[in-house]
Amino acid sequence: xxxxxxxxxxxxxxxxxxxxxxxxxxxxxxxxxxxxxxxxxxxxxxxxxxxxxxxxxxxxxxxxxxxxxxxxxxxxxxxxxxxxxxxxxxxxxxxxxxxxxxxxxxxxxxxxxxxxxxxxxxxxxxxxxxxxxxxxxxxxxxxxxxxxxxxxxxxxxxxxxxxxxxxxxxxxxxxxxxxxxxxxxxxxxxxxxxxxxxxxxxxxxxxxxxxxxxxxxxxxxxxxxxxxxxxxxxxxxxxxxxxxxxxxxxxxxxxxxxxxxxxxxxxxxxxxxxxxxxxxxxxxxxxxxxxxxxxxxxxxxxxxxxxxxxxxxxxxxxxxxxxxxxxx
Amino acid sequence: xxxxxxxxxxxxxxxxxxxxxxxxxxxxxxxxxxxxxxxxxxxxxxxxxxxxxxxxxxxxxxxxxxxxxxxxxxxxxxxxxxxxxxxxxxxxxxxxxxxxxxxxxxxxxxxxxxxxxxxxxxxxxxxxxxxxxxxxxxxxxxxxxxxxxxxxxxxxxxxxxxxxxxxxxxxxxxxxxxxxxxxxxxxxxxxxxxxxxxxxxxxxxxxxxxxxxxxxxxxxxxxxxxxxxxxxxxxxxxxxxxxxxxxxxxxxxxxxxxxxxxxxxxxxxxxxxxxxxxxxxxxxxxxxxxxxxxxxxxxxxxxxxxxxxxxxxxxxxxxxxxxxxxxxxxxxxxxxxxxxxxxxxxxx
Amino acid sequence: xxxxxxxxxxxxxxxxxxxxxxxxxxxxxxxxxxxxxxxxxxxxxxxxxxxxxxxxxxxxxxxxxxxxxxxxxxxxxxxxxxxxxxxxxxxxxxxxxxxxxxxxxxxxxxxxxxxxxxxxxxxxxxxxxxxxxxxxxxxxxxxxxxxxxxxxxxxxxxxxxxxxxxxxxxxxxxxxxxxxxxxxxxxxxxxxxxxxxxxxxxxxxxxxxxxxxxxxxxxxxxxxxxxxxxxxxxxxxxxxxxxxxxxxxxxxxxxxxxxxxxxxxxxxxxxxxxxxxxxxxxxxxxxxxxxxxxxxxx
Numbered sequence: 006x007x008x009x010x011x012x013x014x015x016x017x018x019x020x021x022x023x024x025x026x027x028x029x030x031x032x033x034x035x036x037x038x039x040x041x042x043x044x045x046x047x048x049x050x051x052x053x054x055x056x057x058x059x060x061x062x063x064x065x066x067x068x069x070x071x072x073x074x075x076x077x078x079x080x081x082x083x084x085x086x087x088x089x090x091x092x093x094x095x096x097x098x099x100x101x102x103x104x105x106x107x108x109x110x111x112x113x114x115x116x117x118x119x120x121x122x123x124x125x126x127x128x129x130x131x132x133x134x135x136x137x138x139x140x141x142x143x144x145x146x147x148x149x150x151x152x153x154x155x156x157x158x159x160x161x162x163x164x165x166x167x168x169x170x171x172x173x174x175x176x177x178x179x180x181x182x183x184x185x186x187x188x189x190x191x192x193x194x195x196x197x198x199x200x201x202x203x204x205x206x207x208x209x210x211x212x213x214x215x216x217x218x219x220x221x222x223x224x225x226x227x228x229x230x231x232x233x234x235x236x237x238x239x240x241x242x243x244x245x246x247x248x249x250x251x252x253x254x255x256x257x258x259x260x261x262x263x264x265x266x267x268x269x270x271x272x273x274x275x276x277x278x279x280x281x282x283x284x285x286x287x288x289x290x291x292x293x294x295x296x297x298x299x300x301x302x303x304x305x306x307x308x309x310x311x312x313x314x315x316x317x318x319x320x321x322x323x324x325x326x327x328x329x330x331x332x333x
Numbered sequence: 334x335x336x337x338x339x340x341x342x343x344x345x346x347x348x349x350x351x352x353x354x355x356x357x358x359x360x361x362x363x364x365x366x367x368x369x370x371x372x373x374x375x376x377x378x379x380x381x382x383x384x385x386x387x388x389x390x391x392x393x394x395x396x397x398x399x400x401x402x403x404x405x406x407x408x409x410x411x412x413x414x415x416x417x418x419x420x421x422x423x424x425x426x427x428x429x430x431x432x433x434x435x436x437x438x439x440x441x442x443x444x445x446x447x448x449x450x451x452x453x454x455x456x457x458x459x460x461x462x463x464x465x466x467x468x469x470x471x472x473x474x475x476x477x478x479x480x481x482x483x484x485x486x487x488x489x490x491x492x493x494x495x496x497x498x499x500x501x502x503x504x505x506x507x508x509x510x511x512x513x514x515x516x517x518x519x520x521x522x523x524x525x526x527x528x529x530x531x532x533x534x535x536x537x538x539x540x541x542x543x544x545x546x547x548x549x550x551x552x553x554x555x556x557x558x559x560x561x562x563x564x565x566x567x568x569x570x571x572x573x574x575x576x577x578x579x580x581x582x583x584x585x586x587x588x589x590x591x592x593x594x595x596x597x598x599x600x601x602x603x604x605x606x607x608x609x610x611x612x613x614x615x616x617x618x619x620x621x622x623x624x625x626x627x628x629x630x631x632x633x634x635x636x637x638x639x640x641x642x643x644x645x646x647x648x649x650x651x652x653x654x655x656x657x658x659x660x661x662x663x664x665x666x667x668x669x670x671x672x673x674x675x676x677x678x679x680x681x
Numbered sequence: 682x683x684x685x686x687x688x689x690x691x692x693x694x695x696x697x698x699x700x701x702x703x704x705x706x707x708x709x710x711x712x713x714x715x716x717x718x719x720x721x722x723x724x725x726x727x728x729x730x731x732x733x734x735x736x737x738x739x740x741x742x743x744x745x746x747x748x749x750x751x752x753x754x755x756x757x758x759x760x761x762x763x764x765x766x767x768x769x770x771x772x773x774x775x776x777x778x779x780x781x782x783x784x785x786x787x788x789x790x791x792x793x794x795x796x797x798x799x800x801x802x803x804x805x806x807x808x809x810x811x812x813x814x815x816x817x818x819x820x821x822x823x824x825x826x827x828x829x830x831x832x833x834x835x836x837x838x839x840x841x842x843x844x845x846x847x848x849x850x851x852x853x854x855x856x857x858x859x860x861x862x863x864x865x866x867x868x869x870x871x872x873x874x875x876x877x878x879x880x881x882x883x884x885x886x887x888x889x890x891x892x893x894x895x896x897x898x899x900x901x902x903x904x905x906x907x908x909x910x911x912x913x914x915x916x917x918x919x920x921x922x923x924x925x926x927x928x929x930x931x932x933x934x935x936x937x938x939x940x941x942x943x944x945x946x947x948x949x950x951x952x953x954x955x956x957x958x959x960x961x962x963x964x965x966x967x968x969x970x971x972x973x974x975x976x977x978x979x
Binding site for chain 1: 609661
């Protein structure tokens with residue numbers, strides 16, 4: 006035994022193990038198995054839409070997402086000639102969704118700020134109920150309301166916008182027809198996604214660390230000064246994430262858009278004009294009289310839509326999670 | 334004790350003078366807006382709204398600027414802009430509710446909720462035929478969706494909160510992704526996977542499956558939230574007594590979260606009750622009763638509304654509004670139920 | 682105009698000869714502090730004065746009838762066991778109390794003779810004159826170190842001719858300049874806890890407050906950082922009025938000129954005694970104070 010150099014011996018950390026009982030093993034196995042149902046369903050959706058849309062992808066190639074034309078005709082020999090190009094619909098979907106975001110994001114952020122920092126308790130409770138209620142309205146109700154109530158009003162707004170801002174290309178129209186436009190479809194969608202963006206924004210705003218809020222106030226900030234210095238930098242990521250969740254919803258909305266949009270296979274950026282596109286609505290529109298080849302094309306369109314919304318959602322969740330974790 | 338005579342004060346609260354000033358500025362703004370609309374070519378509700386806001390901001394700023402300077406003006410503007418944002422959002426909701434109620438009640442009568450459409454067409458005068466078949470059909474679809482999605486959703490939530498296995502991040506991610514699946518894709522998928530591959534044709538059962546895809550994420554996420562609210566010590570108390578995890582979950586955790594899990598189910602149902610697009614692929618439309626979930630098309634409220642809207646005549650549109658009112662009432666009842674159960678769920 | 686430099690209505694007056702009759706470490710420390718304190722740095726204004734301040738949280742009466750005079754250019758420590766209302770009291774001094782919903786108060790707080798609770802007063806101007814440092818360091822993480830120091834100017838929309846000079850001055854006074862002068866553009870989150878707290882002090886100094894309130898500024902810090910902060914407080918006390926809430930009696934003895942002892946007997950918190958720090962720690966007049974400073978409870 007050496008005494009001159011006392012060596013400090015750290016024992017290796019013991020591994021704590023346990024053997025779960027059989028009942029627990031079964032329980033864990035069942036729960037784990039079920040938890041993978043999400044994976045199963047998502048994969049099945051992709052697989053089956055790919056299988057059924059495969060002929061279209063093979064025949065149309067890249068043209069499926071880069072061409073404008075969508076037609077099924079017969080040549081002189083009576084043979085079917087198909088042109089399936091989704092580009093106009095994809096562009097239309099994006100245009101409408103961005104109109105929706107342009108309206109919904111400011112309104113949602115304002116509402117969330119009002120709810121979190123300005124509203125008296127009683128008004129806050131009522132308003133939270135209202136926003137939750139909005140999320141529970143069926144989409145067909147939005148379609149009905151959009152067509153019969155909103156459209157006459159929005160037509161008037163569109164005329165006003167055209168009158169004052171018509172010199173900007175997107176607010177110009179080739180003919181003075183303002184109904185069933187991407188603008189109106191965008192408003193309907195904005196009302197549908199406001200509850201999503203509002204509740205996500207409210208969530209992050211309310212998580213703003215109290216000590217930072219107090220620090221701002223103690224430095225003589227007004228409420229707005231505090232919001233700008235503390236709340237908005239903290240909540241920005243959440244607002245972006247919430248907006249992208251809303252965007253995902255807007256991409257996939259079907260019947261509400263179909264009710265208020267004139268679907269035309271042509272790219273149109275003049276949002277006040279009665280001409281637009283939307284992948285989901287187009288699927289519904291063409292479904293009724295689709296022959297086998299067109300059904301395949303619609304399945305392919307569904308797959309494109311599915312992947313598009315998945316990507317937007319992944320990105321949105323990534324942004325939200327990252328914001329929450331970084332604590333900013 | 335002399336202290337009992339001390340009066341509580343809230344010097345930071347608005348004084349009567351402040352309130353009077355606020356009232357005055359609002360009143361002045363209303364008058365200004367009315368005046369401007371009267372004498373200029375600007376007309377309409379939109380003009381009133383915009384002018385009132387502008388006038389309010391200007392008048393209130395005049396009150397504030399003396400005391401707080403430009404800092405106060407900006408603060409006041411921010412407060413008003415957020416208020417107006419909230420007002421616009423509320424107006425949209427009230428517009429939707431008002432339209433549904435005012436237009437919907439005109440077509441409501443006893444026959445509308447007690448008869449079917451076998452003898453009547455959408456274009457017949459109101460009073461002939463009803464949507465009972467669609468109400469029953471929707472209820473059947475909801476029941477089928479519940480049978481599949483509630484176990485799936487709650488077990489997934491249990492995995493995320495109780496087992497916390499290695500795949501928690503992945504599952505969480507997938508559930509989020511699933512909540513973004515467009516409803517039309519859910520319908521297309523069932524059509525592609527089942528109707529094109531098996532002898533099964535459109536039926537209530539297939540509609541229920543399509544709705545399950547849309548319902549599971551809502552149930553999972555809400556259930557996860559309420560399970561997370563169950564206090565840790567409850568679980569540890571169970572485990573410390575030597576109970577298995579299975580017993581602890583089944584006898585302690587799930588009962589403690591019961592009302593929250595009911596809320597999760599109701600919210601899931603509210604999410605799918607009005608879905609239209611997937612039903613067009615999987616359930617079809619039908620004008621009479623069909624009590625066999627596995628065979629034959631089914632009438633549902635959303636498809637009645639859909640056909641009414643597409644029909645375009647005053648009668649069919651009236652039927653659409655009345656049917657959506659019935660659906661909205663159902664959704665609202667579920668909404669209220671969910672809230673009352675939700676308020677009972679355990680809070681840390 | 683210097684009459685309020687005297688002590689409070691309780692009649693506790695500054696003693697001429699703070700002799701330590703019962704030598705204890707705390708009173709030694711306090712006596713040493715009393716010797717080193719350079720007289721004659723006053724007046725810097727008439728200071729801050731609380732008159733009959735009460736505070737309620739909803740129905741709960743948290744603070745009862747506290748009158749306390751903070752002479753300009755002094756450091757006053759508020760000590761007492763937890764729940765005695767000292768934090769509540771310090772928050773009434775710059776109107777941070779009112780951010781908690783359903784609170785109310787009574788009494789007056791006079792800054793340079795004017796009631797800061799006067800109706801119609803601009804509360805943001807009050808908080809500019811009475812700065813605050815909190816328990817946990819709370820720099821703004823989205824801003825750089827330099828931006829943090831100057832954030833108060835931005836928030837209050839104050840114009841300053843030379844921002845660099847002000848930046849250096851504040852960081853120097855807070856004892857942080859040498860450590861951060863090369864990385865003013867870095868984010869504040871990278872600093873240590875003690876550095877962050879000194880950054881918060883610098884941030885509070887940038888708007889030139891007359892009074893600095895510190896609510897247990899060292900409770901989240903390690904001993905080394907605590908020492909640095911205490912040095913900073915000593916430096917600052919030459920040029921401003923400081924009120925510091927602390928759990929740590931050693932700290933009160935080290936940094937303060939006056940000490941006020943707060944206590945709640947289950948009811949609302951009250952101020953039991955106030956006096957020059959060396960007296961409070963050497964020969965307190967109230968038995969409860971003595972029991973507390975000698976460590977019999979708390």
